[in-house]
Amino acid sequence: MLPAPPAGETWIGDDAAVVVPPVGGLLLTADLVVAGVHADLGLVDLADFGWKAVAVNVSDIAAMGGRPAYALVSVAGPVGVDLPRLYEGIGAASDEYGCPVVGGDLSSSDCLVVSVAIVGDTGDRPPVLRSGALPGDAVFTTGPLGGSAAGLRLLREGLGAQAPELVSAYARPRARVAEGRAARAAGATAMVDVSDGLSADIRHLAEASGVGIVLDQVPVAGRATVEEALGGGEDYELIFSATNPGHVAASFAEAGLRQPIAIGHCTSDSLERRLGDGDLPLAGWEHEWRV
Amino acid sequence: MLPAPPAGETWIGDDAAVVVPPVGGLLLTADLVVAGVHADLGLVDLADFGWKAVAVNVSDIAAMGGRPAYALVSVAGPVGVDLPRLYEGIGAASDEYGCPVVGGDLSSSDCLVVSVAIVGDTGDRPPVLRSGALPGDAVFTTGPLGGSAAGLRLLREGLGAQAPELVSAYARPRARVAEGRAARAAGATAMVDVSDGLSADIRHLAEASGVGIVLDQVPVAGRATVEEALGGGEDYELIFSATNPGHVAASFAEAGLRQPIAIGHCTSDSLERRLGDGDLPLAGWEHEWRV
Numbered sequence: 001m002l003p004a005p006p007a008g009e010t011w012i013g014d015d016a017a018v019v020v021p022p023v024g025g026l027l028l029t030a031d032l033v034v035a036g037v038h039a040d041l042g043l044v045d046l047a048d049f050g051w052k053a054v055a056v057n058v059s060d061i062a063a064m065g066g067r068p069a070y071a072l073v074s075v076a077g078p079v080g081v082d083l084p085r086l087y088e089g090i091g092a093a094s095d096e097y098g099c100p101v102v103g104g105d106l107s108s109s110d111c112l113v114v115s116v117a118i119v120g121d122t123g124d125r126p127p128v129l130r131s132g133a134l135p136g137d138a139v140f141t142t143g144p145l146g147g148s149a150a151g152l153r154l155l156r157e158g159l160g161a162q163a164p165e166l167v168s169a170y171a172r173p174r175a176r177v178a179e180g181r182a183a184r185a186a187g188a189t190a191m192v193d194v195s196d197g198l199s200a201d202i203r204h205l206a207e208a209s210g211v212g213i214v215l216d217q218v219p220v221a222g223r224a225t226v227e228e229a230l231g232g233g234e235d236y237e238l239i240f241s242a243t244n245p246g247h248v249a250a251s252f253a254e255a256g257l258r259q260p261i262a263i264g265h266c267t268s269d270s271l272e273r274r275l276g277d278g279d280l281p282l283a284g285w286e287h288e289w290r291v
Numbered sequence: 292m293l294p295a296p297p298a299g300e301t302w303i304g305d306d307a308a309v310v311v312p313p314v315g316g317l318l319l320t321a322d323l324v325v326a327g328v329h330a331d332l333g334l335v336d337l338a339d340f341g342w343k344a345v346a347v348n349v350s351d352i353a354a355m356g357g358r359p360a361y362a363l364v365s366v367a368g369p370v371g372v373d374l375p376r377l378y379e380g381i382g383a384a385s386d387e388y389g390c391p392v393v394g395g396d397l398s399s400s401d402c403l404v405v406s407v408a409i410v411g412d413t414g415d416r417p418p419v420l421r422s423g424a425l426p427g428d429a430v431f432t433t434g435p436l437g438g439s440a441a442g443l444r445l446l447r448e449g450l451g452a453q454a455p456e457l458v459s460a461y462a463r464p465r466a467r468v469a470e471g472r473a474a475r476a477a478g479a480t481a482m483v484d485v486s487d488g489l490s491a492d493i494r495h496l497a498e499a500s501g502v503g504i505v506l507d508q509v510p511v512a513g514r515a516t517v518e519e520a521l522g523g524g525e526d527y528e529l530i531f532s533a534t535n536p537g538h539v540a541a542s543f544a545e546a547g548l549r550q551p552i553a554i555g556h557c558t559s560d561s562l563e564r565r566l567g568d569g570d571l572p573l574a575g576w577e578h579e580w581r582v
Contacts, residue, residue, distance in 0.1 A: 074323045
């Protein structure tokens with residue numbers, strides 16, 4: 001179900017894959033998803049689970065302003081798992097992001113775990129770390145937040161059919177590769193993807209950069225709640241800081257992308273965490289459905 | 292517990308690690324180990340389990356004649372797992388093979404799974420695939436076999452103290468990186484590591500190369516049995532074919548390595564699988580202790 005390598009490369013079938021190195025610095029990331037922790041297979045399809053395993057890793061590459069190049073996918077699962085269905089989703093995400101599966105492993109296990117590693121490249125410019133935000137920088141999100149948590153909530157309530165776009169945000173999250181590259185081209189000073197929730201992830205950026213954060217607004221996706229936008233997580237939109245908002249607008253326009261949403265700015269008080277007139281609440285994704 | 296990056300690189304702590312690309316073509320491999328499948332934690336220490344997760348991946352790079360460069364380590368496990376102990380073994384193997392852990396993930400799960408991906412490099416020569424063996428090539432192993440299976444057997448019988456070197460072969464297998472490089476330098480035409488057992492792994496090499504195999508001897512480690520050497524697996528010695536045995540001897544001598552053991556040769560009858568006067572038995576590692 002997975003594509004064959006070009007001439008000169010060896011993918012699946014030898015001890016290791018042999019590939020042409022991508023351009024520029026290497027980006028390396030690995031994340032795993034566990035059935036019952038990162039996805040409830042009573043609510044989403046096994047193909048969605050496979051998609052998600054790849055997409056969350058691609059999102060980490062996107063958050064550096066990089067491009068995914070190669071994926072390694074290892075699966076541990078109980079005998080009887082519908083592997084073709086799982087790999088259908090893995091393959092679909094791999095195709096979508098131009099990141100072929102060049103190797104991996106398969107083992108029996110009592111739990112279903114899909115572990116992905118991705119090799120990406122920075123291209124011709126340095127990647128965007130979390131640590132470069134400066135006081136005065138504007139803060140953007142590439143899209144409204146809370147959709148994934150809202151989608152999960154509606155699925156649990158049996159109301160998924162009412163909001164397919166939120167269900168999709170949960171079941172088949174999108175990695176914002178083009179947006180990350182546009183942000184980097186616009187001189188983004190720091191960037192992170194929203195995996196734990198806006199409140200937690202903006203803190204990661206602020207702490208790494210040693211800046212304060214003042215948010216003026218929380219863009220909420222569809223029928224999500226503000227709480228879901230702040231603490232739901234798994235949206236995989238990108239949050240980034242940039243010194244010149246005009247460059248950001250121009251870069252996203254040039255790339256044909258939806259404009260990012262300005263949500264606040266960085267300050268010189270490295271302990272400041274503010275939302276409007278109050279404190280930015282502490283909230284983060286808690287694997288809430290886990291027993 | 293893990294080392295910090297050199298200037299100019301970013302390892303753990305951002306969305307993805309940023310590293311300098313290694314020399315030559317990239318080698319990519321990923322394997323995971325599952326507690327109760329790949330190691331019995333009633334018999335070996337958690338640090339050994341961590342070591343093994345890294346070493347089996349390094350072995351795949353060794354089997355290409357490559358060098359490991361960077362590791363990504365993702366762990367899914369139950370709350371309460373002694374992570375410092377696990378990472379002690381991961382860190383020890385990472386140090387041993389000069390392959391720093393630059394990223395990864397940590398998640399809760401009912402099963403303990405350690406998933407490793409390694410990026411290696413081929414250096415200045417093409418890697419050794421499984422598929423290049425030629426009729427007439429000599430076949431070598433870098434060491435006697437069956438030690439890992441024998442070590443496990445003795446541990447189960449409560450006799451581990453009698454054969455620490457066999458226990459160590461099971462609990463802390465060695466990846467043969469220097470040997471793989473010496474074999475490549477000697478013009479090895481095909482190579483594979485012994486993970487499933489000599490009988491199965493030499494078949495992998497023969498099938499990929501389209502050659503027959505005639506084995507004259509089975510080098511058996513210590514108190515192991517011939518059956519363990521043929522079918523035990525997890526020895527992580529390398530098996531390779533080479534056209535010029537003199538080059539092999541010289542290359543291993545020059546590298547200061549124990550001479551590999553000539554165990555047979557390749558033939559032009561691609562279906563031939565012979566051991567001495569009889570058929571090479573079908574045998575392979577079966578996760579035999581799994582309930």
